Amino acid sequence: MNLQFLTTFFGGFLRSRRVAHHFRRLALFESLGEPGPSRAMPEHLTHDLKRAARDDVAAVLVRLHSHEDGLTSPEAEERLKRFGPNEVDHEKPLPAWLHLWHSYRNPFNLLLTVLAVISYLTEDIKATLVIGTMVILSTLIRFVQERRSNQAAEALKAMVSTTATVVRRDLAAAASETSAQYFNVQLHSRPPAKMEVPLRDLVPGEIVALSAGDMIPADCRILSAKDLFISQAAMTGESLPVEKFAERRGHTESPLDLTNIAFMGTNVVSGAATAVVLETGNRTYFGTLAARVTAAGPAVTAFQAGVNQVSWLLIRFALVMVPIVLLVNGVTKHDWMEAFLFALSVAVGLTPEMLPMIVTSTLAKGAVLLSRRKVIVKRLDAIQNFGAMNVLCTDKTGTLTQDKIVLERHTDVLGHGSDDVLKHAYLNSYFQTGLKNLLDRAVLEHAELQKELMPVRDYRKVDEIPFDFQRRRMSVVVSEREDHNELICKGAVEEILSVCTRVQVKGEVLPLDDALLAQVRQVTHDLNEEGLRVVAVAMKETPPGLATYGVADERDLTLVGYIAFLDPPKESTAPALQALAAHGVTVKVLTGDNELVTAKICREVGLAIEGVLLGPEVEKMDAAALARAVETHNVFARLSPLHKERLVHALRANGHIVGFMGDGINDAPALRAADIGISVDSAVDIAKEAADIILLERSLMVLEQGVIEGRRTFCNMLKYIRMTASSNFGNVFSVLVASAFLPFLPMLPLQLLVQNLLYDISQIAIPFDRVDDELVAKPLKWNPGDIGRFMVFFGPISSIFDITTFLVMWFAFGADTVGKQSLFQSGWFVVGLLTQTLIVHMIRTPKLPFVESRAAAPLLVMTGLVMAIGVFLPMGALAGYFKLQVLPPAYFPWMVGIVLGYALLTTAMKRVYIRRFGWQ
Structure with missing residues (x-):
């Protein structure tokens, strides 16, 4: 494809x-x-x-x-x-002529072309025209649909x-x-x-x-x-x-x-x-x-491997059965050329030539629908993982909480308001040139800045010690009036305390003894309990002549105080968590923040805390212990980037389909490790590069809607694959039975081709079908083995009614000689097309078709139109062209009874199948 x-x-x-x-x-x-x-x-x-x-x-x-x-x-x-x-432009859209060639050159079209050439050489112009029409339609439908899909994909990419x-x-x-x-x-x-x-x-x-x-x-x-x-x-x-x-x-x-x-x-x-x-x-x-x-070609994803397995299952089935059909007809009819053409026609009927187009258009339509829900799909085959996801790992900030952090307090070491702390935090955030996060923006946008910093003049930046995720702090060095330099450091409380030896209390600098350390930890604990995220601020004066600083200079600092931020939970978070849980998706919080703030936010959004695990504890666990822990805990705090990655690997090793949602550089390893990486348009470059899905709105509700749409897309694709597999399997049985006992072909090669062409046209609307809510309530997994079981279970049902049609035409209407084969073939042509088309409605839902679950209008119109054409084709002006003949009025009650019986038996067997194997 x-x-x-x-x-x-x-x-x-x-x-x-x-x-x-x-x-x-x-x-x-x-x-x-x-x-x-x-x-x-x-x-x-x-x-x-x-x-x-x-x-x-x-x-x-x-x-x-x-x-x-x-x-x-x-x-x-x-x-x-x-x-x-x-741009590295290896993936430029193909020129139209080359794309048209690629749309044509698949094994199914090549087989049809061979059949058309043989028909032409044997002077069967009618068959040549019909087969040629099938090739042209298959190629053009795929070309047009993929062209539109490519254009839609390019437009979606431009949105990120x-x-x-x-x-x-x-x-x-x-x-x-x-x-x-x-x-x-x-x-x-x-x-x-x-x-x-x-x-x-x-x-x-x-x-x-x-x-x-x-x-x-x-x-x-x-x-x-x-x-x-x-x-x-x-x-x-x-x-x-x-x-x-x-x-x-x-x-x-x-x-x-x-x-x-x-x-x-x-x-x-x-x-x-x-x-x-x-x-x-x-x-x-x-x-x-x-x-x-x-130049070595793309790696095959699990989804593509699954589609390939189904395709090759049908192709191998055809390669085995077609020679048997050829031998049976050649031996019984003694016309090997006609038997050869008939066998090729059966091969065409068995090959899923519309599969590439259906898969492509279904995924592309799903991506467009997801984009309307503010979910951009970078890789279309990621939609399958989106629907299969049963565990979502997410950060706290900006996902459970609002993306707007507010500087709520600036206090000294003992928790009293301090403008001096705010001044130092401002200088640090303003002069740093590294990654400015939400905390820096909150400091710079604080409403009191302009008034309180009016006396702050003549500051010049000297140097900077950038942030990293091991130190979890960053420093800037500024010169005040060229008199002295100040190294101002801010970061996580424990990391700042590790490089502090003194504290500033009411303008007095005191040694950081055990008593003061206990006070510091109590103040920060109380702030955390209020749901505030605390960042410590420290500084020291250095000689004015020094121009270059490094991590080694972050020592012997004086703790000045704290800046505390409020990141209130989003109003949409609680209902989104409930909706995800109702759809079988478990949410786990993975954050670098401390456990107190995280726990408070989780309580506020209604996420029941089943267990809290900290980064240092994760560090000490072996693989077996961590595998057990990820199942019993749903909140993980104080994590490093590698901790997040390891947790995602542990969940996947336990058999979960894991999604990870993150937007920072510290999330990149986990985004890559997850089955489906999810980021946002405002994320850092490395996070967007690692993600498979981009959200244009940072909300779990948007994500929940995207999951459901992904499942709908997958369900529609599965309908075609199931229908094709079961229908083709049943047709082979019918052909073998008829070929063994009839003195003539059950259907001419031309008629088989016309039937197959009409049937293919009816499937074009499958990507537009609606899906039952029950089918998207739980995660969906790609299971090629289930396709084979489904094919063997439902395929022979149609053969029962095909054989019934053979008996009716033979005994009730006397179509039992070579001279009356046209009547026999016309009767089976109509019933075969009706049952083959009706199977779409029977297996598109586990519910009672047309009553409990009705297909979307486009699918109803297309299948209804094709069934009507199939019924009236033997009655119209083109009947002679296709060697069909007018069916007697007495045939139609039999036709209705056979089709109705097929629908009832399929519905009954569907209940049996659901009880034994379930229905995905």
Whole structure:
């Protein structure tokens, strides 16, 4: 199947899910089978990278015709026209003519074409026209539907924004003046003006700002770096991040070991940097490798493997049964050419030639419907996992709670209000250049800032120690009136306390003894009990001459106080949790926050706490203990990114289909580990890159609606597969019985083909069918084994009524000679088409069809129209063309009775099947 849009990727530079799959699971060079990175690349590319690493910054900027303060906007626009978009464009839509060819070239159409050629060579023009019509319709329907699906997928991808932060020198002056006026702070060094641009618009020579959570948008030379650690696992398979610097350190033959070069597709784990873009798009290291990786073809997902299993089950069945049909008819009729044509016609009837189109259109329609519910599907085959998900792991902030954190209190060490704490927190949040989270925004937007910080002037940033998830704190160093430097540190309470030796109480600095430590912990505990998230603030003065600081300088600090934030629960959270539980989805909270705040929020949203497990406890557990713990606990707090990933792996190992919802860099490992990664449009780049589903609204209610829509999509697809398998299985039995005992063919090859063509047309509306609420109430799993059982159980039922039709036509209407075979064939043509089409309504629901559950209007219209055509075709002007004849009036009561009997027996057997095997 041409499902290229199933494997497309968001994010501009990561357009290919095929590449992403390789990057997620293994080292790229292992997948290429190369002995080393340098050998995997063209010589000119490695030469250029090494030259850029070797030259000084000025030389690199001159060669790129760039400037340390960035390009101007007109320069960037001109370069975009010259170099093209920053995209790895292996997944461009196929040209129409090539897409048309791909729509045609499947085994089913090739088989039909062979049959058409044989019919033409044997001068059976009528059969040639009918078979040709089937090929053309099958190809065009698939071409048009996939073309529309591709366009819809491209439109959906455009809804998810991914940007890079660039420096533009023509905007610097205006931005600096506006910033200084707004914050009433005199900034001695003019900060460069930054703006967000789409990744695809990035050009060589652009100056980009990087911070924790950012994807590296192109191949870049580092200009300045502060504690910059980059994960290159996507390129090399190394699990640990590597540190990058502004200068080259050491000598290496491998481009990936260059210490001052950052590569497209990697991501910033911690720290901050500025860099100049060297190459974009296909000219990058990533782009060159991606072309080689994608040449190997996409990895088959579990969903695609399931569809393939069903397809090959039917094809193998045809390969076994068609030769038997050929032998039986050849031996009994003594006309081997006619027997051969009939056997080929049976083969056509057995092959699910509409399966690719039905699967494609059903998934595409599901994705469009999900988009209307503010759920963007990056990989269409992820819809199956969406419907199968039975455990949802989610963070607390922004999911259970509102996405707007408010600075509620700023207190000293003993819990009394303190403007001095607010001032220090403000300076820390404003001057940091790393990942500004919701807490920083809440500090900067606090209503009292402008009034209270009026006296704060003449501050200049000296240095910064960026945040990382091991330290869980970050520091900035500022100079006040060039008199002294202040290192201001904020972060998690325990992590701040670990580097503090003193506390500031009412303006007096005291040693942090056991008594004061107990008081500190009690104050923060009380704030947590109120549902407030507490961040500690500490500082120390340092000599004015020191310009460079590192993690080692975060020691001997003085605890100043705390800033406490309120993140109230969303009104929609409680009903959403109830709805998810009603639909068989268990919600587990995985958060880095402390257990007190998390427990209070869970109580407020009505999530019963079955057990709380902390990160340090997870650390000590072996695999067996953790496997038991994830089943008995539903709240996990104080987690690191690796703890989250390990919990997701443990749940999957227990047999759960796990969804993980997150938006931060710390969520990326768990997003990749989950069966279905769910993120939001406002997430950091690495989280969106790792996700399969993007929510345009950060709400569990939206997610619940998406789960239900995903299940509806899966159910509709399952209808066609079940119907095709069971109907084809029954037809073979009928053909074998008729061929063994009749002196003529039960149906001419042309008639079989017309019947199959009409039947295929009736199935086009299946993607638009409605689904019973009961079928989407619980998670749905892909189970190819169930298809085989369903086929064997229901297939022979139609054969009973086919044989009944044979007996009626033989005995009641005297169609028992070769001269009367046309009457016999006309009678079975009508009954066969009616039962084959009616099976859709019988098996689309476990309920009583047409009474308890009615199909959607498009399916009713299409099946009704096809059944009407089938009844009137032998009666109309085209009857002679297809070698059919008018059926006598007495035939129709028999026809109604046979079809009604078929419907009643199928309904009765459906009850038996449901009692024994259930109904998914």
